[in-house]
Amino acid sequence: MYKYITLLIVLFTSSFSFAQKEDSLFIRSIYDEALTNGKCYGNLEYLCKEIGARLSGSPQADLAINWGEQTLKDLNLDKVYRQEILVPVWKRGQRERANIMDSYLVGNKPMNIKALGGSIGTPPKGITAEVVVVESIQELSTRPESDFSGKIVLFNRPMDAKLIDTFSAYGGCVDQRWAGAKEAVKYGAVAVLVRSLTHNTDEHAHTGVMDYGDYGQKIPAAAVSTDDANAINQIVKKEGKCMVNLSLSCSSLPDAVSYNVIGEITGSEKPDSVIIIGGHLDSWDVGEGAHDDGAGIVHCIEAMRLIKESGYKPRFTIRCVLFMNEENGNRGGKKYAEEAAAKKEYQYFALESDRGGFSPRGFSIDATLEEDVYKIQSWSGLLSPYGLHLYKKGYAGVDIKPIKEKQDTVTMCGFIPDSQRYFDYHHSDKDVFETVNQRELELGAASIASMIYLVDKYGWESR
Amino acid sequence: MYKYITLLIVLFTSSFSFAQKEDSLFIRSIYDEALTNGKCYGNLEYLCKEIGARLSGSPQADLAINWGEQTLKDLNLDKVYRQEILVPVWKRGQRERANIMDSYLVGNKPMNIKALGGSIGTPPKGITAEVVVVESIQELSTRPESDFSGKIVLFNRPMDAKLIDTFSAYGGCVDQRWAGAKEAVKYGAVAVLVRSLTHNTDEHAHTGVMDYGDYGQKIPAAAVSTDDANAINQIVKKEGKCMVNLSLSCSSLPDAVSYNVIGEITGSEKPDSVIIIGGHLDSWDVGEGAHDDGAGIVHCIEAMRLIKESGYKPRFTIRCVLFMNEENGNRGGKKYAEEAAAKKEYQYFALESDRGGFSPRGFSIDATLEEDVYKIQSWSGLLSPYGLHLYKKGYAGVDIKPIKEKQDTVTMCGFIPDSQRYFDYHHSDKDVFETVNQRELELGAASIASMIYLVDKYGWESR
Numbered sequence: 001m002y003k004y005i006t007l008l009i010v011l012f013t014s015s016f017s018f019a020q021k022e023d024s025l026f027i028r029s030i031y032d033e034a035l036t037n038g039k040c041y042g043n044l045e046y047l048c049k050e051i052g053a054r055l056s057g058s059p060q061a062d063l064a065i066n067w068g069e070q071t072l073k074d075l076n077l078d079k080v081y082r083q084e085i086l087v088p089v090w091k092r093g094q095r096e097r098a099n100i101m102d103s104y105l106v107g108n109k110p111m112n113i114k115a116l117g118g119s120i121g122t123p124p125k126g127i128t129a130e131v132v133v134v135e136s137i138q139e140l141s142t143r144p145e146s147d148f149s150g151k152i153v154l155f156n157r158p159m160d161a162k163l164i165d166t167f168s169a170y171g172g173c174v175d176q177r178w179a180g181a182k183e184a185v186k187y188g189a190v191a192v193l194v195r196s197l198t199h200n201t202d203e204h205a206h207t208g209v210m211d212y213g214d215y216g217q218k219i220p221a222a223a224v225s226t227d228d229a230n231a232i233n234q235i236v237k238k239e240g241k242c243m244v245n246l247s248l249s250c251s252s253l254p255d256a257v258s259y260n261v262i263g264e265i266t267g268s269e270k271p272d273s274v275i276i277i278g279g280h281l282d283s284w285d286v287g288e289g290a291h292d293d294g295a296g297i298v299h300c301i302e303a304m305r306l307i308k309e310s311g312y313k314p315r316f317t318i319r320c321v322l323f324m325n326e327e328n329g330n331r332g333g334k335k336y337a338e339e340a341a342a343k344k345e346y347q348y349f350a351l352e353s354d355r356g357g358f359s360p361r362g363f364s365i366d367a368t369l370e371e372d373v374y375k376i377q378s379w380s381g382l383l384s385p386y387g388l389h390l391y392k393k394g395y396a397g398v399d400i401k402p403i404k405e406k407q408d409t410v411t412m413c414g415f416i417p418d419s420q421r422y423f424d425y426h427h428s429d430k431d432v433f434e435t436v437n438q439r440e441l442e443l444g445a446a447s448i449a450s451m452i453y454l455v456d457k458y459g460w461e462s463r
Numbered sequence: 464m465y466k467y468i469t470l471l472i473v474l475f476t477s478s479f480s481f482a483q484k485e486d487s488l489f490i491r492s493i494y495d496e497a498l499t500n501g502k503c504y505g506n507l508e509y510l511c512k513e514i515g516a517r518l519s520g521s522p523q524a525d526l527a528i529n530w531g532e533q534t535l536k537d538l539n540l541d542k543v544y545r546q547e548i549l550v551p552v553w554k555r556g557q558r559e560r561a562n563i564m565d566s567y568l569v570g571n572k573p574m575n576i577k578a579l580g581g582s583i584g585t586p587p588k589g590i591t592a593e594v595v596v597v598e599s600i601q602e603l604s605t606r607p608e609s610d611f612s613g614k615i616v617l618f619n620r621p622m623d624a625k626l627i628d629t630f631s632a633y634g635g636c637v638d639q640r641w642a643g644a645k646e647a648v649k650y651g652a653v654a655v656l657v658r659s660l661t662h663n664t665d666e667h668a669h670t671g672v673m674d675y676g677d678y679g680q681k682i683p684a685a686a687v688s689t690d691d692a693n694a695i696n697q698i699v700k701k702e703g704k705c706m707v708n709l710s711l712s713c714s715s716l717p718d719a720v721s722y723n724v725i726g727e728i729t730g731s732e733k734p735d736s737v738i739i740i741g742g743h744l745d746s747w748d749v750g751e752g753a754h755d756d757g758a759g760i761v762h763c764i765e766a767m768r769l770i771k772e773s774g775y776k777p778r779f780t781i782r783c784v785l786f787m788n789e790e791n792g793n794r795g796g797k798k799y800a801e802e803a804a805a806k807k808e809y810q811y812f813a814l815e816s817d818r819g820g821f822s823p824r825g826f827s828i829d830a831t832l833e834e835d836v837y838k839i840q841s842w843s844g845l846l847s848p849y850g851l852h853l854y855k856k857g858y859a860g861v862d863i864k865p866i867k868e869k870q871d872t873v874t875m876c877g878f879i880p881d882s883q884r885y886f887d888y889h890h891s892d893k894d895v896f897e898t899v900n901q902r903e904l905e906l907g908a909a910s911i912a913s914m915i916y917l918v919d920k921y922g923w924e925s926r
Contacts, residue, residue, distance in 0.1 A: 035624045161498045164849055164906070199902060359822070359881045361850070386627055387824070387881070389852035418822045418850070418881060420902045439662060439883045443627070 020382075023457075027382055027450045030306050034446035040302035041438040043071060044295065044357070048288035048433035055117075055285040056325040057089035057256040064281050065259050068297065068322045072263030075305050077320075079266070082259040085335045087325045089256050090117055092285055093249030098193070098222065101128070101243040103235050111228035114207035114286060114428075115250040116177060116194065116221040117328045126247030127152065127191050127220065131232050137175060137183045149188030152244055155180045156195045156229050159423065166199065166419040167355065170426075173197055174208075181221040182213040191246050192221045195229040198423045203227050206428040207284055209328045220248050223427075260332045261322040263304060269315040273462055274340070275452060276319050276350040277303055278399050280326035287431035291422060294433075295357030295441060297322055299415070302445035303452060314456045316348055323399040326354070330398055337402035346462060347410040349455045352397025353448060356425075357441040358417035362390025363451060366404065367411040372460050376413070379454045388447055390416050409463040415448055483845075486920075490845055490913045493769050497909035503765035504901040506534060507758065507820070511751035511896035518580075518748040519788040520552035520719040527744050528722050531760065531785045535726030538768050540783075542729070545722040548798040550788045552719050553580055555748055556712030561656070561685065564591070564706040566698050574691035577670040577749060577891075578713040579640060579657065579684040580791045589710030590615065590654050590683065594695050600638060600646045612651030615707055618643045619658045619692050622886065629662065629882040630818065633889075636660055637671075644684040645676040654709050655684045658692040661886045666690050669891045670747055672791045683711050686890075723795045724785040726767060732778040736925055737803070738915060739782050739813040740766055741862050743789035750894035754885060757896075758820030758904060760785055762878070765908035766915060777919045779811055786862040789817070793861055800865035809925060810873040812918045815860025816911060819888075820904040821880035825853025826914060829867065830874040835923050839876070842917045851910055853879050872926040878911055 034040075051067060054060040065082070072080045092115055100109040115121075132147055134140060135157045140148065155176035159169040173195075180192045196206040205223045212218045224232075235242040261281065267273065279296025283289020304320045323332035340347055351363075362383075365373050377391045396404075396412035404410050417440070425431040497503075514530060517523040528545070535543045555578055563572040578584075595614045597603060603611065618639035622632040636658075643655045659669035668686045675681045687695075698705040724744065730736065742759025746752020767783045786795035803810055814826075825846075828836050840854045859867075859875035867873050880903070888894040 031627070032625050161902070162495050164494070166902075359883050420822050420906070421900050424900070437884050437887070439624070439629075443883070 023382055026310070026453065030310060030449050031386060031446040033306055033309060034302065034442045035439065038302065038442040038445065039305060040298040040441050040445045043298040043301060044290065044436060044441065045433055047294045047297065048290050052288050053285045054281065054283050054289060056087040056258060056282045056328060058285065061258060061282055061324065065261055068261040068281055071301055072261065072320065075263065075308055077263045077265055077304065077308065080263040082261055083335060083339065085258055085260060085324060085331045086255040087258040087331050088329045089253040090328060091251055091253060093121060093251060095247055095249035098224070098244055098246045100231065100235065101245055103242065104239055105235055106231060112203050112205045112225040113222040114205040115248045116207055116210040116223055117284065118210050118252065119221045119248065119250055120218050121248045121250050122191070122220050122246060126245045128243065128245040129190050131193065131236065131242045131244050133233050133236055137179060140183055140187050145187050148184060151189055152191045152193060152246060153180070153184040153189045154193045154229060154232055156233060158195060159197060159199055161199055166423050170197055170423060177208050177223065178211055181210055181219050182215055185215060185217050185219045189219060191219050193224045194221065196223050196226050198226060198426065200424055201226045201230065204428045204430055206426055207286060208427045220246065222246065222248060258324045260324050260336055262319060264317055264319040265308060265314055267315055267317040268313045270462065271317050273316050273346040273348045274319050275316045275348055275456060276321055276400065277448060277452060278321035278323050279353045280324070280332065280399055281322040282325050282327050284327055284427045286427065287425070287429045288433055290431050290433045290436050291356035291425050292427065292431055293326065293354045295436060295444070296353035298441070299353040299445045299448050303449035306446065306449040307452060312453060316456050318452060318456065326399050333399040334402045337406045340403065341406040347403050347407050348462060349411050349459060350396065350400040350403050351413045351415065351448060351451060352400045353415040353444065354397050354399065355415065355419065356417055356422045357436045357444060358421060359440045360386065360388050360443050360447040361416045361418055362388045364392055364394035364396055364414040364416055366394065366396040368408050372411040375460055382454065383447065383450060386443060386447060413451065415444060417444055486845055489773070489916065493773060493912050494849060494909040496769055496772060497765065497905045498902065501765065501905040501908065502768060503761040503904055503908045506761040506764060507753065507899060507904065508896055510757045510760065511753050515751050516748045517744065517746050517752060519550040519721060519745045519791060521748065524721060524745055524787070528724055531724040531744055534764055535724065535783065538726065538771055540726045540728055540767065540771065543726040545724055546798060546802065548721055548723060548787060548794045549718040550721040550794050551792045552716040553791060554714055554716060556584060556714060558710055558712035561687065561707055561709045563694065563698065564708055566705065567702055568698055569694060572694070575666050575668045575688040576685040577668040578711045579670055579673040579686060580747065581673050581715065582684045582711065582713055583681045584711045584713050585654070585683050585709060589708045591706065591708040592653050594656065594699065594705045594707050596696050596699055600642060603646055603650050608650050611647060614652055615654045615656060615709060616643070616647040616652045617656045617658070617692060617695055619696060621658060622660060622662055624662055629886050633660055633886060640671050640686065641674055644673055644682055645678055648678060648680050648682045652682060654682050656687045657684065659686050659689050661689060661889065663887055664689045664693065667891045667893055669889060670749060671890045683709065685709065685711060721787045723787050723799055725782060727780055727782040728771060728777055730778055730780040731776045733925065734780050736779050736809040736811040737782050738779045738811055738919060739784055739863065740911060740915060741784035741786050742816045743787070743795065743862055744785040745788050745790050747790055747890045749890065750888070750892045751896055753894050753896045753899050754819035754888050755890065755894055756789065756817045758899060758907070759816035761904070762816040762908045762911050766912035769909065769912040770915060775916060779919050781915060781919065789861050796862040797865045800869045803866065804869040810866050810870050811925060812874050812922060813859065813863040813866050814876045814878065814911060814914060815863045816878040816907065817860050817862065818878065818882065819880055819885045820899045820907055821884060822903045823849065823851050823906050823910040824879045824881055825851045827855055827857035827859055827877040827879055829857065829859040831871050835874040838923055845917070846910065846913060849906060849910060876914065878907060880907055
């Protein structure tokens, strides 16, 4: 009896060792290809330099859709197609300026601002009013309404430098940008300025989406550089009062037709069960959307190429989704999830890359069943030679979130690169191709391809 | 009896938990201070922008010594002093150019080169010769001597992009730069060009130290940009021959007096046993020596400040050494080790930061006794919240290497930041302040201070 048990153990151990060795060699070959023959850096250069910023509904977004579709077609996948959606269209407009007025300290000083996405404009002569500085939305309700009535409210809470994960620091401040206007208007404010969401103290304004909710009345909203937010704060403290003129010609237009772009390799065993890798093709209308989310787009396209070129035959259908409209509506993410649910197509796994093209650190895991988390964590040894060490439970990504809302048995991952530099560039004119390091980008694509391989080969049972 | 054992276990466990909690809070306070009130980024800006490149024996190196001494004095340490050394003096000279000549493909094309540190110059009209391309020093001995006699040898082996640790890729190629000239001269070569040690394909030449050994005859040596190395290779392949004119006016001068700069906090229990943290104050004479090794210098100064400001009273003497002349002689490192040995002063631990100011990954550990490695690894849980995950045995640093040669009971660590971008900048005009991210730099300083705290508080017994 013991003899057989021993034999079984030997057989099991040796087949496990063999699988481990085979997997480690396969993953090594994925990284080798990415690092010596990678296409993602060249793809990103094209997307950033030939197309550039690509806000939903813009001509550049259309160019990006065409480019994405052609780039996927060039991989000789089994299917490449578009998924039609309607996207909100918002235009920044030519007139976008703000000035500090009549300050003893600085005189009349132009500020660096960017209207927030979705903001209404101002009258042509702008809005001239006193600025009142607050540190939070909550502060609005603790002070007399007269403090805000007829004023421009500056939401000035800085990102917490102590948080090591900069996305946590962003999460602790983004309510000011998203909800500042719709809350301040309730107290009679005439406009809002929001301190740019960056750790840096500099002259760059960082835009982003805002929301008016259903309050009815709307006021203009703009991000202001951290330098200028600090200047206003100083003037208020030293002079007792800071007057600002804010002038914006931004506006919303009717929704437009746009597309998610999808490419897939049909699964050999379970063609109707889908593994998704995605990023978002749209960007803000400033900079070049290099890290946000050009990097994610070229990560996903490159991961498809790496899997395809490796000769590996996936069991599940591997689907790359270049989502449209993550930045100001997430219409692409919602539409994808709705159509998948309507078709009753089983969504097995989804992975998003939307945290930039930096050096890989690991994956966040969003799973309903704890055993899926453990399974993913059990593969960490295969990826540790490539610098991956984080496998923590957490949020996976905006574009894929609706998939889980429709089908909670899907397990999801967010690719986590090093986060320290991300908010230097995010949503600003600094988010350009030159800030992306080729090797860091390539390592990310290989890490994503490797995770997809492991999920396809060793993942949990379908439910 | 069991009662007492249980009580002992409870007491032990609770005191251990208490210590763990105390340590985690202390380390948290170190990172908080570095991230919210850090001085290292401002210090680096001064060192790079007000002083700049600072090759041993240059007036800028003298300015850096004065600045380092004053900056340490401003920390109110127990002692700040200099350690006199003699350093080699090498000057690049005004004349530094190379041209591809009479190529059908490119005509007469100027190349981007930098003389290697220590190289002799050429005659005023330069050296004009055919270039022969080799992939290794070994290749010299496998081909007929006539292939090299009277020729300029281009050592063209690129860094291996597949190696995840870029320092390993560097280690696999640096022999071409260090020994290329002294080997090629034996085969009759009249000069050498060395492909720049970088992963990038671009127009920047990366210099570095070379050695003539004791062969007697010397030939000039220069680094050539990867773009130009590729161009030469193409011309040789397509035209059969590539002629180059190389003209350098670099030269060596007599040794000069220079200094290591040292600041220390006297140990409360073991003042004669020393914990060293160091980087090197000299840099190459191109760029600003921002990552190499301005970052290491300001890391170490900041770690001293963080320990001092924390109020922690170290048991051992904590000594910050700003070493001179790492780049072309390591005279500072050698002198430090010699003097410590002559004084029979016990060197308990040494840590070097000389891999740039990037996001922290961990520490390499160079210990004679395995138990010290395990002890350091046992602290990893305290540093994992800050992104540190590597604690591997390996080389600690050039400056501190002589300490171990004199006293092999010293345990040493090298700080390991993410390595992907380092060789984009290394020894080139691209190694400037702007390439350093403030948070990444600050996290490094806090990581080093935390490791010093743990070694001081919980380290092994003195031997």
